[in-house]
Amino acid sequence: MKGWLRALPTSVARRQTHVPLAPAVFITGKGGVGKTTVAAGLALAAAEADGEAVYVEFGDGTSGRRVLRNRPSGLEHVVLDPSRAVAKAAAPVFGSPTLAKLALDNFAMRPVIRAAPAIRELGVLELARQVVKEHPGKRVVFDMPATGHSVAWLKVARQGRELTGRGPVHDLCARLEDELVSPGSASIVVVTLPERLVLWETLALCETVEKEVGLSVDRLVVNRVPQAPPENALSDALSLSRAPGTIGEAARQLAELLSIRDTVREQVMQALDETVHRYGEERGGDTGLTLLPLASKDPTAATAADWLRSEGAA
Amino acid sequence: MSHPEVIVCAGGGGVGKTTASAAFALSLARSGRRALIVSIDPARRLADAIGVDLGTQAREVFVESGSGRLYGLMPNPEDALRTFVEFLFEEEPEALERLLQNRLYQALEAAVPGIHEVATIMLTWRAIVEHDVDAVVIDTAPSRNAVDFISYPKRLAKLLGGRAVGWMAAIGKRARFASQEDKMGRVEQLLVRALGPVARDVAGLFAELALVRKRFILLNEHTSELLLRPETRYFLVASPTAAARDDVDYLIKKLRTLETTPQAIILNSAFAPERDWVHVLEAADETTPAIDEVLATLNEERETRRRATDRITRAFSRRHPSLLKFQLPFVETVEPQSIVHALAQHFDTSALLVS
Numbered sequence: 001m002k003g004w005l006r007a008l009p010t011s012v013a014r015r016q017t018h019v020p021l022a023p024a025v026f027i028t029g030k031g032g033v034g035k036t037t038v039a040a041g042l043a044l045a046a047a048e049a050d051g052e053a054v055y056v057e058f059g060d061g062t063s064g065r066r067v068l069r070n071r072p073s074g075l076e077h078v079v080l081d082p083s084r085a086v087a088k089a090a091a092p093v094f095g096s097p098t099l100a101k102l103a104l105d106n107f108a109m110r111p112v113i114r115a116a117p118a119i120r121e122l123g124v125l126e127l128a129r130q131v132v133k134e135h136p137g138k139r140v141v142f143d144m145p146a147t148g149h150s151v152a153w154l155k156v157a158r159q160g161r162e163l164t165g166r167g168p169v170h171d172l173c174a175r176l177e178d179e180l181v182s183p184g185s186a187s188i189v190v191v192t193l194p195e196r197l198v199l200w201e202t203l204a205l206c207e208t209v210e211k212e213v214g215l216s217v218d219r220l221v222v223n224r225v226p227q228a229p230p231e232n233a234l235s236d237a238l239s240l241s242r243a244p245g246t247i248g249e250a251a252r253q254l255a256e257l258l259s260i261r262d263t264v265r266e267q268v269m270q271a272l273d274e275t276v277h278r279y280g281e282e283r284g285g286d287t288g289l290t291l292l293p294l295a296s297k298d299p300t301a302a303t304a305a306d307w308l309r310s311e312g313a314a
Numbered sequence: 315m316s317h318p319e320v321i322v323c324a325g326g327g328g329v330g331k332t333t334a335s336a337a338f339a340l341s342l343a344r345s346g347r348r349a350l351i352v353s354i355d356p357a358r359r360l361a362d363a364i365g366v367d368l369g370t371q372a373r374e375v376f377v378e379s380g381s382g383r384l385y386g387l388m389p390n391p392e393d394a395l396r397t398f399v400e401f402l403f404e405e406e407p408e409a410l411e412r413l414l415q416n417r418l419y420q421a422l423e424a425a426v427p428g429i430h431e432v433a434t435i436m437l438t439w440r441a442i443v444e445h446d447v448d449a450v451v452i453d454t455a456p457s458r459n460a461v462d463f464i465s466y467p468k469r470l471a472k473l474l475g476g477r478a479v480g481w482m483a484a485i486g487k488r489a490r491f492a493s494q495e496d497k498m499g500r501v502e503q504l505l506v507r508a509l510g511p512v513a514r515d516v517a518g519l520f521a522e523l524a525l526v527r528k529r530f531i532l533l534n535e536h537t538s539e540l541l542l543r544p545e546t547r548y549f550l551v552a553s554p555t556a557a558a559r560d561d562v563d564y565l566i567k568k569l570r571t572l573e574t575t576p577q578a579i580i581l582n583s584a585f586a587p588e589r590d591w592v593h594v595l596e597a598a599d600e601t602t603p604a605i606d607e608v609l610a611t612l613n614e615e616r617e618t619r620r621r622a623t624d625r626i627t628r629a630f631s632r633r634h635p636s637l638l639k640f641q642l643p644f645v646e647t648v649e650p651q652s653i654v655h656a657l658a659q660h661f662d663t664s665a666l667l668v669s
Binding site for chain 1: 501
């Protein structure tokens, strides 16, 4: 067992081997859990293993530029702009780019598209499908926006298909479901933190993804698992706290801090243990659980790739 | 009704935005205000942070001292939209029945992106009126899209105020008769063909909305005004990481397109508490190797944090020189509530408390 994972509960330690990832990998999870780090790590590991891979982000490109500063030439960085997605995806729906422009520029359609939910998401998903199609045989890793949005994005194809029944919008949704949001085409990687509340929320997210999107969660990455302090630190601090004067007082304060950290770590381990039980039972023990350590510095993509490889998750 | 003061807290995920927002609201309440804290983040963090079970109705939170009040609101994504439309269609029960049967509405209720934010902000308006609130702290969703909701009421008001509603509603009537396709305009034809059978549901939804249009527009204008008045203050919350720094830069740019400038950048977890006892133990001969290792780790953590804070502070002063910067400590405890209380004490004496 690795040094930083000293004293893991046995059920957590006995996690199963990982299933292989599909060509498209969607990295999801709530805000600030380290999705970008994991996405960049997976993309980098894939590029190093296969020679080529793609990291995709939605927005302005700062995430990729930050974490992939020294990326190898085989690792492509693609930035998708959600604000242009609708216009790009609309051509096949309306028959041609000209007709699409005519429809989208209509006085009534413009405010509808600006205000109506789900339309932009459908457009973005179509852009994602195109990126995968343009890179056959390559691993394409999507660094998705925070939870609520990304699940909704993945759901939008199925919802749209069921809602419309037939017609070009239906066909667009069906294509998205068949070519992108389907088990053989895409894997879901959920990133989370080792806190009780966050973990429960994550399990709910996994359930939503599996039931409502129809994709299986192939990796559950728990980021920032606190490292255990040296074995005797707390007992040493406690015995030293019996010393007279300022040293005893200082040792007492150290013991106090260490027991806070101990309690926090105990809670973490208990929550992880319960997660494995709750989650593992439903999935026949195959949890895809991957633990990454808490580091005092932001990990780079190279560090994340090393961690993921050593966990067998890359 | 006089307008309450509104403070919107935005920032990337994982920076402690909810905790900082709750602390600021608590501090406002302690200073005698009737404060409301609203979380758009559907995670349970706010409830956990203030130690009260929260939901779609505003609840009072006990504040230990002072004459103020604190209310919390954290709509569930599952019932936020339903609660909102019931409120919107209060005087149109038959239209409400039809709406609830509309397939497009039913799809929206199954948590379509963006809906939760809008419903929350509208429910905020209701809570303000009900509890005579004079200060509202809004904890936005932890994503870069979080500020989209600021312009959303305005976009909705524009949609509903314009001719689009009638036009969309009329499509439904015509779409029922395929023979009338030749009587439709070009774009109407395109839309009906693109949407297929659902065109009727789309039109139906707009027809029902047309009935409550006035109420909806009024509500939209109120919320829009709350969020975009010059008096509304925006705080950007960050922690000392490069990702949080990029998120702040992005959000400032985004706010600028809405002609809004944030008042302050709040840097959470900026510094570890001063620990004199570490030096005492470092100088002592009686420590064990295990203790020495812990002391070295503590020093390294502290140094790393200090360097990261210096770096982000320099970046912020260079890029956003006119913005107030406010630092909050890194608090290590077992109970989330004690973090909120510790942070509130920092706000109690700060200039941010007075608008």
